Amino acid sequence: MSEAAPGRGGWGDAPGRRVRVVLAERRRTRRVHRTRSDVEEQTHVGEVLVRQLVREQLTLALRLGLLTVAVLFAIPATFALVPALRTMDVYGLRLPWLVLGIGVYPFLLAIAWIFNRGAEHNEQEFSEMVES
Amino acid sequence: MQPNLFSLFAIVVVAVLTIVIGTYGARLARSTSDFIVASRSVGPRWNAAAISGEYLSAASFLGVAGLVLKDGADALWYPVGFTAGFVALLLFVAAPLRRSGAYTLPDFAEARLGSAVLRRVATVFVVLIGWLYLVPQLQGAGLTLSTVTGYPLWVGAAVVAGVVMLNVITGGMRSITFVQAFQYWLKLTALAVPVFVLLIHQAGQDAASRQSLGADAPPFFVADTTVDVETDVTLQVSTPMVLGATGGVDGVVADGPVYWAPGTHEVTEGTRLDFPGGAAVPVVSGSPVDNESWLQPLSSGVFPLFETYSLVLALLLGTMGLPHVLVRFYTNPDGRAARTTTFVVIALLALFYLFPVVSGLFARLAVPTLLVTGTSDAAVLLLPGAALQGWPAQALGALVAAGAFAAFLLTASGLVISVAGVLATDLLPARVRDYRVAAVAGGAVPLAFVLAASPLDLAASVALAFAVAASSFCPLLLLGIWWRGLTDAGAVAGMVVGGGLALLAVVPAAFGRLPPAAEALFGQPAALTVPVAFLTMVVVSLRTQDRVPDDVARIMLRLHAPDRLGLTEDRDTTRFGIVSAATPRVRSGRHRR
Numbered sequence: 106m107s108e109a110a111p112g113r114g115g116w117g118d119a120p121g122r123r124v125r126v127v128l129a130e131r132r133r134t135r136r137v138h139r140t141r142s143d144v145e146e147q148t149h150v151g152e153v154l155v156r157q158l159v160r161e162q163l164t165l166a167l168r169l170g171l172l173t174v175a176v177l178f179a180i181p182a183t184f185a186l187v188p189a190l191r192t193m194d195v196y197g198l199r200l201p202w203l204v205l206g207i208g209v210y211p212f213l214l215a216i217a218w219i220f221n222r223g224a225e226h227n228e229q230e231f232s233e234m235v236e237s
Numbered sequence: 238m239q240p241n242l243f244s245l246f247a248i249v250v251v252a253v254l255t256i257v258i259g260t261y262g263a264r265l266a267r268s269t270s271d272f273i274v275a276s277r278s279v280g281p282r283w284n285a286a287a288i289s290g291e292y293l294s295a296a297s298f299l300g301v302a303g304l305v306l307k308d309g310a311d312a313l314w315y316p317v318g319f320t321a322g323f324v325a326l327l328l329f330v331a332a333p334l335r336r337s338g339a340y341t342l343p344d345f346a347e348a349r350l351g352s353a354v355l356r357r358v359a360t361v362f363v364v365l366i367g368w369l370y371l372v373p374q375l376q377g378a379g380l381t382l383s384t385v386t387g388y389p390l391w392v393g394a395a396v397v398a399g400v401v402m403l404n405v406i407t408g409g410m411r412s413i414t415f416v417q418a419f420q421y422w423l424k425l426t427a428l429a430v431p432v433f434v435l436l437i438h439q440a441g442q443d444a445a446s447r448q449s450l451g452a453d454a455p456p457f458f459v460a461d462t463t464v465d466v467e468t469d470v471t472l473q474v475s476t477p478m479v480l481g482a483t484g485g486v487d488g489v490v491a492d493g494p495v496y497w498a499p500g501t502h503e504v505t506e507g508t509r510l511d512f513p514g515g516a517a518v519p520v521v522s523g524s525p526v527d528n529e530s531w532l533q534p535l536s537s538g539v540f541p542l543f544e545t546y547s548l549v550l551a552l553l554l555g556t557m558g559l560p561h562v563l564v565r566f567y568t569n570p571d572g573r574a575a576r577t578t579t580f581v582v583i584a585l586l587a588l589f590y591l592f593p594v595v596s597g598l599f600a601r602l603a604v605p606t607l608l609v610t611g612t613s614d615a616a617v618l619l620l621p622g623a624a625l626q627g628w629p630a631q632a633l634g635a636l637v638a639a640g641a642f643a644a645f646l647l648t649a650s651g652l653v654i655s656v657a658g659v660l661a662t663d664l665l666p667a668r669v670r671d672y673r674v675a676a677v678a679g680g681a682v683p684l685a686f687v688l689a690a691s692p693l694d695l696a697a698s699v700a701l702a703f704a705v706a707a708s709s710f711c712p713l714l715l716l717g718i719w720w721r722g723l724t725d726a727g728a729v730a731g732m733v734v735g736g737g738l739a740l741l742a743v744v745p746a747a748f749g750r751l752p753p754a755a756e757a758l759f760g761q762p763a764a765l766t767v768p769v770a771f772l773t774m775v776v777v778s779l780r781t782q783d784r785v786p787d788d789v790a791r792i793m794l795r796l797h798a799p800d801r802l803g804l805t806e807d808r809d810t811t812r813f814g815i816v817s818a819a820t821p822r823v824r825s826g827r828h829r830r
Contacts, residue, residue, distance in 0.1 A: 155794050158797055158798075159719070162797060170328050170329065173324055173328075177321060177549055177553075178549070181545045184535055192532075199532050201310045201532075202310060205310065206594050209320075213587070214587065220327060221327075224576065228799035231798075232801055
């Protein structure tokens with residue numbers, strides 16, 4: 106950290122900056138301890154924060170989970186209701202084979218990718234709230 | 238059948254390597270803390286390959302292709318479900334479970350709800366699911382060895398059970414991430430190389446000599462073919478034919494030409510059938526008869542739609558309850574890494590499952606005799622020999638056999654370790670000698686089951702284990718992680734009712750010989766038992782709200798707080814709250830030794 110390092114032999118710039126950084130760090134450290142212990146010791150504030158995080162994560166998981174189940178479960182139903190699709194040819198391959206043999210997997214990967222990003226975003230926000 | 242020496246050699250090499258690495262690796266990684274230390278240097282990619290390596294069992298390696306050969310489009314749901322199970326695991330379980338620090342499912346159950354009874358119940362289910370899952374591994378081993386050498390089925394099952402028990406007793410295979418990761422790539426190669434060779438071979442042939450899967454007819458024998466039926470089968474015949482038969486056909490002893498009218502025909506064990514070239518291939522009952530319906534979904538089984546839904550539900554929710562998969566998640570350094578790892582696992586599985594499906598398609602052309610014998614699980618093993626000639630056929634056959642054996646040994650080892658571990662620590666007094674007894678029990682019980690039960694299709698048989706896991710551990714994990722109101726009484730009731738019902742359905746199905754309608758329900762019970770399990774767990778918990786643990790808020794924090802806040806601890810087998818209050822050393826973030 107170049108700002109924190111005192112200029113060697115120079116008076117002009119070093120003192121002011123150094124003081125500011127130290128103060129800022131001290132203040133943040135103290136507050137981190139307080140909010141973190143809020144969370145850890147299950148005070149009312151901490152409890153509310155954790156409940157909110159759990160709710161956010163669950164909402165995200167449920168949304169994507171329901172989407173996955175809806176898409177997967179719609180496939181047999183569609184084939185049952187629209188028999189023409191069972192024999193449809195797409196570029197020489199049968200549609201059911203294309204959908205179930207290949208098409209489903211990129212969909213599952215996309216769900217996983219979106220979830221990982223969302224879950225990490227939620228955790229990031231929680232950490233920032235606790236540490237700020 | 239002529240013994241294939243290449244393949245036998247490959248199998249022996251894999252078995253010996255497994256024992257050697259197991260014994261050597263036991264010295265490298267002795268304790269749980271070594272396991273944890275090792276995990277720090279293992280990235281998500283290696284971890285994911287290791288998880289996939291252990292997960293891809295006989296059902297995936299042999300069973301999927303076999304079912305595709307037999308049932309066509311409907312069988313595609315198996316690989317989809319096997320993969321989607323990890324999506325459910327990722328969304329609801331992966332990171333919180335890793336943060337809980339629990340090493341096994343009973344650990345988690347006890348840590349979350351602090352009940353010894355619940356721990357005992359969870360332990361029993363780990364053992365039962367492990368045994369159910371071991372049965373198809375041993376069946377697959379028997380099938381592989383008998384396909385390669387002609388030995389009876391029980392020989393291979395006994396060999397694998399023996400190697401695995403020896404391995405577990407000497408303490409190997411536990412935490413060797415790199416070996417397991419390598420096994421994933423071995424299995425992938427063993428399936429992918431034959432597929433690519435066959436694709437090139439097929440492209441080089443002229444169109445006239447090719448059979449087409451698109452033809453609106455049953456598959457047919459290209460040349461005069463002799464089939465030895467090794468277990469009793471009921472065959473469906475769609476076009477009338479005359480064939481030679483020696484043995485029991487339709488309840489009478491036949492020796493000479495037989496006329497088969499369209500309909501079903503019973504063939505007893507030990508019968509030899511001689512089909513003339515060009516004859517339509519009869520198909521085991523319950524499977525689509527002609528290629529056209531084979532190509533279409535919803536064409537096999539009694540209630541295809543119900544069976545499909547029930548299967549997908551079982552596979553989707555059962556994966557998170559598999560004991561041997563869960564242990565591997567512990568190798569992830571934190572919850573975030575657990576998520577990344579699961580994502581990579583999904584990608585690796587998606588890549589892998591392309592190949593058994595294509596193998597099944599080729600097998601429909603090259604080895605239709607398997608449709609008659611009912612041993613369609615051997616499709617992958619016989620494919621190279623049937624479609625190619627000379628040394629390439631032998632070499633590819635050996636590669637596939639080696640991959641198959643790697644699959645059985647690795648998955649079976651993981652399962653026996655999980656079963657023996659909980660048997661030794663929870664159900665028997667924990668001493669070294671007891672661990673040996675537990676390891677033998679872990680392998681011997683499923684072996685006895687294999688010898689007694691009538692063989693089901695491998696993938697279908699594995700699905701039964703998934704159904705039990707989905708009806709017992711899935712509600713425990715989902716409600717335990719996300720619902721503060723869960724109580725120990727609710728968890729015990731839900732697991733016993735849901736898992737018990739699933740077991741009651743599954744065991745008769747595994748012994749076979751049920752009427753078709755009952756088989757549909759008993760073979761795929763998840764659509765009923767999973768909701769029952771959830772409902773019981775919720776209702777009983779709501780009735781016993783005074784039993785909600787006092788420290789539930791603290792536990793929720795542990796499960797869900799981001800890793801960077803440093804609130805997660807390793808190997809926290811006692812209750813989270815009590816441990817952190819009693820031993821300040823643990824609070825500082827170091828794991829217990």
